[in-house]
Amino acid sequence: MRIALAQFNATVGDLSDNTEQMLQLAEQAREQGARLVLFPELAISGYPPEDLLLRPSFYQDVQVQLARLRAASVQIALAVGWPEWADGHRYNAVSVFDGGECIAHYRKMDLPNNEVFDERRYFSAGEHATVFALDGVRMGLNICEDIWHATAPRLAREAGAELLLVPNASPFHRGKEQERLEIARARAQESGLALLYCNWVGGQDELVFDGGSFAMNADGSVACQLPMFNSSLRCVDYQHGLLQSAEVDAWPEDEAAVYQALVVGVRDYIRKNGFPGVLLGLSGGVDSALTLAVAIDALGADKVHAVMMPSRYTADISVTDSREMIERVGCRYSEIDIWPIYEQFVGALAPEFSGLAADTTEENIQARCRGTLLMALSNKSGKLVLTTGNKSEMTTGYCTLYGDMAGGFAVLKDVSKMWVYQLCEYRNGISVRGLSNPIPQRIITRPPSAELRPDQTDQDSLPPYAVLDAIMERYVEHNQSMAEIMAAGFAEADVKRVVKLLKINEYKRRQAPVGIRITPRSFGKDWRYPITNRYFA
Template sequence: MLGTIPLPLYTVRRKLRDMKIAIAQLNPTIGDLAGNAQRILQAAQQGADRQVRLLLTPELSLCGYPPRDLLLNPGFIQAIQTTLAQLARDLPPKVAVLVGAVHPNPLCAQDGGKPLFNSIALLQDGEIQQHFHKRLLPTYDVFDEARYFTPGQTPNCFELDGLRIGVTICEDLWNDEEFWGQRRYLHNPIQDLAAIGVDITINLSASPYTVGKQKIREAMLGHLARRYDQPLLYANQVGGNDDLIFDGSSVAVNRQGKLVGRAAAFAPDWLELEFDPTQRDLVPGILAPAPEHETAEIWQALVLGVRDYALKCGFRNIVVGLSGGIDSALVAAIAVAALGPDHVLGVLMPSPYSSEHSVTDALALVKNLGIAHQILPIADLMQGFDRTLAPLFGDCPPDITEENIQSRIRGTLLMAISNKLGHLLLSTGNKSEMAVGYCTLYGDMDGGLAAIADVPKMQVYALCQWLNQGGWHTGEGHPQAVIPENILTKAPSAELRPNQMDTDSLPPYPILDDILARLIEAHQSLEEIVAAGHEAAIVEKVARLVDRSEFKRRQAPPGLKITDRAFGTGWRMPIAQRWQRTRQTSATRVS
């Protein structure tokens, strides 16, 4: 155990001055260099008005995170350099600003590295004073930074008004072996900064949201502050960019590891702190309240993800197919919270197999949400398909083919509305369905965004129950029980054939979700899942369905990520493959 590292004597002898430091928790749009620069400039002007000396902005705040293969475009890189230089000239002179931007690596041809650094630029007095390079480059889950960047090789620090400030970028924080029990990387940048005697360490991040992650961040920051006897400031990006949601929740901790400042979750914010030179520490500031529990947290994340995806892609209206089921009800509620009821259209498409309550429940939801709706019966369209296919299908009895046709008719109608009216179509499938392929390609999977594709079925119920218990806070005039009670209590059904129930094809959702969580997120073997109390035949069936459904997931719209293991950027499974998970029973185990 390393313990607390004392500061070198020369650091103690320096005359420290008090300093006001602010975090601008920004919501950048990827590639909007002019707009992102304007947001930084406005924050700096606010800082100047408030006598802020140092302003922090998130990782890659100038271009937005993650820019992905935009970084392979030389014109994009040149535009970043030009915009950064102009921003330096435009900033108020008394505020030093740290801006996240990429920086060319001039030695890449000689050292075999990548042509770019993920960097922080120090802007002051009209110029770019210094660049600080990210040292630890993540390549797991949704991250692929080694594809673009060369890691920095030395600790990053600078001095401002006598204060020695250590600079780290996102992943640089996440490698303390005492906190995690092991190291992922060779170097620990926080330890290196403590060894050279910084007074305060800052971290500029674009850390994607997953359920419960903020508690881990705050615990880790507290541990690092105590271990290295230095205050820490953490500035995180906020907003939705494609499938990733960034929750903000920027924080500050003092030398004792106590939280002394927190910015809002899931919204742009401003967090201001004072550094006290006599205590060599941060003075307690404002603590924005955290979401009260995980369900509220997930709701805020999904609303932000839908809102930003729609607006950043240029959509002002949303269309949702309403089946009278709980998944479409939740997605419609998210859409209303994201853009407002005047910007959401619900479409009911009953078939001859639709129950009466599927229509009445959907209409009750429409009334509760205050949205426009349209009813488009599909019986005639179904008959048209039957007539057209009859010469080919002959006397073949109806089966899943006709069920899929119903779903594809609905998907076609919704896409037609999206095309004609310019609405963003939200697909309504949940994670449980996506995992086992209980969904139809070119049917209910149609859409520009899969809003709840990373939300398991039982979490869908929890979110809807929470909404009805007072979680609904968007606008006035809405009833508290926004989700009709019958939607919450009736048995789930796709209603594609008479008396169909989801349990005809799948285990009950509490069982299915537990198996899926163990299989997908915990990476448990089939033996471990069976040992946890599940029937072997059910476990094997679920595993087989997950493996066989990869081709569907590959063709799905992007889905908002809220868990550690989502079917999105970080899920990279082959489609054409023959490895199959099996239980290592006595008959199959190799001795």
């Protein structure tokens, strides 16, 4: 039997287009001789549909598209994920259609409620294994989280399955593709079942789905592996109890995978939400340079507008380096001097500030001048403002509400400062659509500075980024306590400083735009700390 894995890029809630994509993929699979096509989890609705699942009309509209797919199964069998409403309960379900009929139906047993997943808010758990026969091959059905635990695959095996079909919606973070592969290998070897694993690809708000679908035999050997970050259809043959060897795509290394995730996240957020392009503030610093490179690679230079907004504290080399980068990438570029605007602000506030020394208030006014200008350009053009702050800054609050945080999408929100440097060097070492070395080297090597006062550097206010990022990773991503971090050799003063800054700036993060998740713990769906909070440990 020939089975097709069909990983594709859906849009949540675009039921008709998602279904149309599946019909087209089914026809391609039929032309390649496939008997069955496996689609990702909740293929009709996209993932995650979140509170769309609370609307009764949503299920009615899903049924319309389900009927289209059932009718198409007279040509080829289809394994389709969809949200089901039945007997007062909602289920994450998959149905197999063949010959215009439903020949199998399964409801997800293990509902994840960790990291970015919130399925117990919406779904009831299924209770029974499902095994069906197609051309003499007995197949079981599991969905995503089911194979992260031993029970569901074991029940499928006990019900007589020899091959397991596993539709998935498994989002990317660093190293996730290898983690999935090892989990699947453990389940295959425990259960004695070969399996076909089909994952989503594409960006959905802060999540990026990386594809990387695969076919694996019961001994854990990989027979077929699809590319990451690209829609793909691939067929694999099942003969004599084995999945036969097919094409195995190499997956990108760590830096390449992260960079591709950022590009896909930007591309799909802009495309799926219908923005004509993007704006961003270009400062001559490393964060805005990386954001610009990602935007160019995601959208093309014709859809990107970079704006340099110097003040009297902006170094000449910042302007020079920004202009040089624009020459390399070829996008639209503007320069707007903020100092006259800043002076108007300060002049208006002078009676209120009388007798008070200048402090970060005046620095923040500069940032807010820039934010106001970018948002005005956004309103006029319809383009979305990309913010340029990184995870290290979001952790410590080294960012200005309604200033550099003003915008609609935070490209580097989950990218630490040290990773920003790595990604800049990575991007300069590759060519994308003929563009290589887009970031001037001096932008990467010069000390980072907000340039809001004379001779300012980031390290005036923060620990060295190598130290800050290591503490942040331990505390935020691995939930280590301050005591554990200090026991690992970090200075008590640095640890307490970073954790204190993290705690007191929660209110800022609540007001930050959505941004791309590339670690196991981002400041988004999987970070839900109280703003009012006296716990400090």
